[in-house]
Every structure is written in C-alpha cells, then in structure tokens.
Amino acid sequence: MxxxxxxxxxxxxxxxxxxxxxxxxxxxxxxxxxxxxxxxxxxxxxxxxxxxxxxxxxxxxxxxxxxxxxxxxxxxxxxxxxxxxxxxxxxxxxxxxxxxxxxxxxxxxxxxxxxxxxxxxxxxxxxxxxxxxxxxxxxxxxxxxxxxxxxxxxxxxxxxxxxxxxxxxxxxxxxxxxxxxxHPPSAGLTRRQLAVLSLVRDGFTNHQIGRRLDLSEGTVRTHLNHVYERLGVASRTAAVTAVYGNAGP
The missing domain is CATH 3.30.450.40 (GAF domain)
Incomplete structure (x- = not known):
C-alpha cells in the first residue's frame, strides 16, 4: 500500500x-x-x-x-x-x-x-x-x-x-x-443446550460430552443440531463463536 x-x-x-x-x-x-x-x-x-x-x-x-x-x-x-x-x-x-x-x-x-x-x-x-x-x-x-x-x-x-x-x-x-x-444470543437455548455447547467450547468430543452429562452420543448430536437451528449456523465452531465470541482467529 x-x-x-x-x-x-x-x-x-x-x-x-x-x-x-x-x-x-x-x-x-x-x-x-x-x-x-x-x-x-x-x-x-x-x-x-x-x-x-x-x-x-x-x-x-x-x-x-x-x-x-x-x-x-x-x-x-x-x-x-x-x-x-x-x-x-x-x-x-x-x-x-x-x-x-x-x-x-x-x-x-x-x-x-x-x-x-x-x-x-x-x-x-x-x-x-x-x-x-x-x-x-x-x-x-x-x-x-x-x-x-x-x-x-x-x-x-x-x-x-x-x-x-x-x-x-x-x-x-x-x-x-x-x-x-x-451479549451472547443464548436466551433461546435451554440450559441443557448451553451445557453441551460450553463443553464443545472447551474442546470435548460428543462422546466425552455424553459421559460428562450422562447422555448418549446421539442425544448430544440432537442437542447440537437444535443449537445450530436456533442460532442459524452449521458448525460447532460457528455456534461457539455466535454464543461466546471467542472462536476463530
């Protein structure tokens, strides 16, 4: 320049x-x-x-x-x-x-x-x-x-x-x-969805999240799909960014 x-x-x-x-x-x-x-x-x-x-x-x-x-x-x-x-x-x-x-x-x-x-x-x-x-x-x-x-x-x-x-x-x-x-857009998420997403933010896999929250891996995926739909995003990283603003470069 x-x-x-x-x-x-x-x-x-x-x-x-x-x-x-x-x-x-x-x-x-x-x-x-x-x-x-x-x-x-x-x-x-x-x-x-x-x-x-x-x-x-x-x-x-x-x-x-x-x-x-x-x-x-x-x-x-x-x-x-x-x-x-x-x-x-x-x-x-x-x-x-x-x-x-x-x-x-x-x-x-x-x-x-x-x-x-x-x-x-x-x-x-x-x-x-x-x-x-x-x-x-x-x-x-x-x-x-x-x-x-x-x-x-x-x-x-x-x-x-x-x-x-x-x-x-x-x-x-x-x-x-x-x-x-x-200003996290979390008002429309349930407590369980926020609990799942917080563990996603901390780097845990679906299997590890299920063990921590006493949920099946399929149930964890279902919660995440509902989170994506609510936030209008399509990935774990985008969901964490939307709610916590601390993902990405």
Missing amino acids: VGFTLAEQETARLREIVDGFRDVGEEPIPWSVLEGLSGLLHTDDISLGGYCIVPAHVWFINGIERGERCADTETPEQALSNPFWQHYWQATCSYPDRTGDFDSVTLESDFLSLREIRRLSRAGETAPFDREIMAPLRLSPTHQLRVVGWRTTGSDFTDRDRFYLTLLRPHIQDHYRRWARA
Missing part, C-alpha cells in the same frame, strides 16, 4: 473514531463510530454487518443511510428470497470467500468498470450505488464481519480511504468480540 502522511485533522478524526470503541453498549458497533466512518469516508450509506455463508444470511446489520441510523436482521429462511444471496457467488462481494483474501480492502471498481457497475445495478444484481468500498473481517470459516461504504454518484473511493479502513479494522474486530462476549 502506498505510504501516507496524515494531516493533523485526519489524525484527530481517526483518534475520535478509535475513542468511540472504548465502551461496549447495546449495538455491535457504536453509532458514533459508524457516523464518524461515514464522515471520514464521505459515504452516502455505510454499514457493519455480520454475514454467515452457510446457511446464507446476515445475522445483523447496522448502518447509516443518508444520515439516519438503521438496524436489521435476517434469518436463513428470509435469505432464501433475498436477491443479494441469489447473485452472491457471481458478484464481486463474494471475492473474499472465493479467494480466501480477507486482508484486502477492496473497491468495486477493482473488478468492474463504472459502466458495468451501472448495468448490473439496473438489472438488480448489485446495490444501486456507483461506488463501493468493503473491508471484510473473518471470525470463523463461515462467519465474517463486513464494513461496506457506498457513494451514489461522484468520485470513487481512493487508496487513502483503503488506508483508513485498514487502520481501523483491528479496532472494529476487537470491539465486536468484546460486544459478543457481553
């Missing part, structure tokens, strides 16, 4: 955004941070979302759209009729999953010309924006966070914008892990 010298004003804005990560509140990312990012990158819309590839769905998304705060969730069932997922593997947004590159901050213009972007937008295969910047943050083989910023028209994002997101990405990931530990 090209080296940059940051002006005092830029440094102050970045410091203000980083300071916004200090406290863990009710939202996966502080609204002040999203608003600060939107101002720093000069976006029309910006969001942080949690994306699950198997089964495909966005388990949360918080965004700033035209200056307004918005939050939403999606179940795997709802995702089946979402055009985003129907075109996902053919679209540029699947680049991290197709290549394993979760380090690069990418622009849509890295892959498509403006004419192609507008043609796909008219066809409903991409978001209705001319410019996009994306920073993925991998949590597990199936779960990731994504910061995505859009501009409806005007100039493209720049290498300086990539640099900003590269600097801030570790702070975003660290804050989300702290938030996930403080």
Whole structure:
C-alpha cells in the first residue's frame, strides 16, 4: 500500500473514531463510530454487518443511510428470497470467500468498470450505488464481519480511504468480540443446550460430552443440531463463536 502522511485533522478524526470503541453498549458497533466512518469516508450509506455463508444470511446489520441510523436482521429462511444471496457467488462481494483474501480492502471498481457497475445495478444484481468500498473481517470459516461504504454518484473511493479502513479494522474486530462476549444470543437455548455447547467450547468430543452429562452420543448430536437451528449456523465452531465470541482467529 502506498505510504501516507496524515494531516493533523485526519489524525484527530481517526483518534475520535478509535475513542468511540472504548465502551461496549447495546449495538455491535457504536453509532458514533459508524457516523464518524461515514464522515471520514464521505459515504452516502455505510454499514457493519455480520454475514454467515452457510446457511446464507446476515445475522445483523447496522448502518447509516443518508444520515439516519438503521438496524436489521435476517434469518436463513428470509435469505432464501433475498436477491443479494441469489447473485452472491457471481458478484464481486463474494471475492473474499472465493479467494480466501480477507486482508484486502477492496473497491468495486477493482473488478468492474463504472459502466458495468451501472448495468448490473439496473438489472438488480448489485446495490444501486456507483461506488463501493468493503473491508471484510473473518471470525470463523463461515462467519465474517463486513464494513461496506457506498457513494451514489461522484468520485470513487481512493487508496487513502483503503488506508483508513485498514487502520481501523483491528479496532472494529476487537470491539465486536468484546460486544459478543457481553451479549451472547443464548436466551433461546435451554440450559441443557448451553451445557453441551460450553463443553464443545472447551474442546470435548460428543462422546466425552455424553459421559460428562450422562447422555448418549446421539442425544448430544440432537442437542447440537437444535443449537445450530436456533442460532442459524452449521458448525460447532460457528455456534461457539455466535454464543461466546471467542472462536476463530
């Protein structure tokens, strides 16, 4: 990446955004941070979302759209009729999953010309924006966070914008892990399911869990299948990540 010298004003804005990560509140990312990012990158819309590839769905998304705060969730069932997922593997947004590159901050213009972007937008295969910047943050083989910023028209994002997101990405990931530990989505799990999952987190096999909880190995598998269904995940690692926030790199 090209080296940059940051002006005092830029440094102050970045410091203000980083300071916004200090406290863990009710939202996966502080609204002040999203608003600060939107101002720093000069976006029309910006969001942080949690994306699950198997089964495909966005388990949360918080965004700033035209200056307004918005939050939403999606179940795997709802995702089946979402055009985003129907075109996902053919679209540029699947680049991290197709290549394993979760380090690069990418622009849509890295892959498509403006004419192609507008043609796909008219066809409903991409978001209705001319410019996009994306920073993925991998949590597990199936779960990731994504910061995505859009501009409806005007100039493209720049290498300086990539640099900003590269600097801030570790702070975003660290804050989300702290938030996930403080807000485990365990309200819908039974005490027995949580007991099984806690032993999964500690590295025990189904056979070992059964012996500890006086359950058959088949019953342990049944409990885990119910956990996966409740959390909308498909693996032991993803379930532990969803509830405890301490799995993955």
